[in-house]
């Protein structure tokens with residue numbers, strides 16, 4: 070039984086990957102941490118995603134640095150927390166010469182560390198049953214975990230190994246410096262980090278409104294085991310105009326123009342292809358992007374058909390049967406994340422770019438270092 074009279078060093082609102090990452094960074098400094106979440110178990114974006122910790126293709130500069138750091142943290146904690154790394158690296162397919170040109174330009178940048186180009190006939194171990202691909206970029210640094218088990222295991226490990234206290238089924242209604250008003254009563258903490266995911270209206274709604282944060286809905290599918298194994302997640306041309314590490318390169322303009330001509334419906338629904346594989350051989354395949362303050366919860370069959378169409382183009386075969394369909398939402402705005410200090414010793418942190426699994430640990434180390442007046446990199 071948790072004693073709500075206890076005074077904590079740090080209270081974190083939200084037990085998604087962003088909140089857990091802040092708890093880890095603070096616990097590594099020896100802080101006594103409580104995490105408060107209104108849900109009885111993880112139910113937000115952090116358990117609905119691909120579990121794809123993507124470094125290659127993240128926006129150049131700070132986001133890429135945070136992604137690299139986050140991948141290292143995932144690697145450090147996976148063993149102790151009992152989290153299996155199911156796939157490593159990335160296979161970024163090029164179906165068109167314009168896509169190959171983007172990847173060739175990317176390979177000239179500092180972000181291409183550990184990456185190489187492979188022609189189609191040299192991709193056999195990475196891409197079973199190719200459907201007309203020119204080749205692809207292979208990377209080593211990315212990794213994939215099964216989020217729906219990894220997030221609960223990360224939370225259990227934070228409690229067992231770092232003494233982090235979890236208050237679940239408790240909603241936070243208000244935050245002031247040093248105190249939180251919750252559905253279970255008053256909780257006191259010297260510092261507070263609010264990581265509410267895409268709840269943009271309960272705590273500090275003015276901050277989200279000012280930053281024009283909205284929400285993005287994604288459609289996801291799980292397909293039956295196709296009978297082959299993917300050592301690394303697979304993406305394709307459509308991803309090259311979404312992921313800013315590629316999309317910001319000048320060569321992406323020609324690819325975008327060709328995609329607009331050839332795959333206008335895919336672009337209209339924000340469809341691109343990510344295929345990852347689970348331990349039982351099933352494939353998690355997505356996704357789409359629709360934006361609204363309150364997105365509807367319905368998965369459209371025509372949008373799923375666009376996702377599966379790109380699957381056919383890349384793998385050259387009929388997709389296996391669909392086992393599951395779900396939607397997820399995340400906070401979305403122009404930049405990678407919203408980090409604000411609305412009150413003394415209070416931080417508001419939301420990843421606004423659909424990259425929280427990939428960047429949360431690096432972001433959290435920066436936020437916690439700033440909160441405790443430590444130099445950047447002090448927690449690493």
Ligand SMILES: Cc1cc2nc3c(=O)[nH]c(=O)nc-3n(C[C@H](O)[C@H](O)[C@H](O)COP(=O)(O)OP(=O)(O)OC[C@H]3O[C@@H](n4cnc5c(N)ncnc54)[C@H](O)[C@@H]3O)c2cc1C
Nearest residue numbers: 083085086087107113114115118241266397424425426427
């Ligand atoms: C379908 C999908 C696929 C994605 N794929 C990837 C991917 O492969 N790689 C990647 O890097 N990113 C991916 N993302 C993005 C990533 O999942 C998110 O950026 C990340 O999970 C956000 O984490 P979070 O902790 O902020 O949010 P959440 O996981 O949503 O957690 C927020 C938590 O805060 C709690 N909360 C909010 N307000 C309160 C309150 N007032 N009181 C108490 N509790 C509160 C909620 O209950 C919730 O548990 C994907 C997202 C989706 C939806």
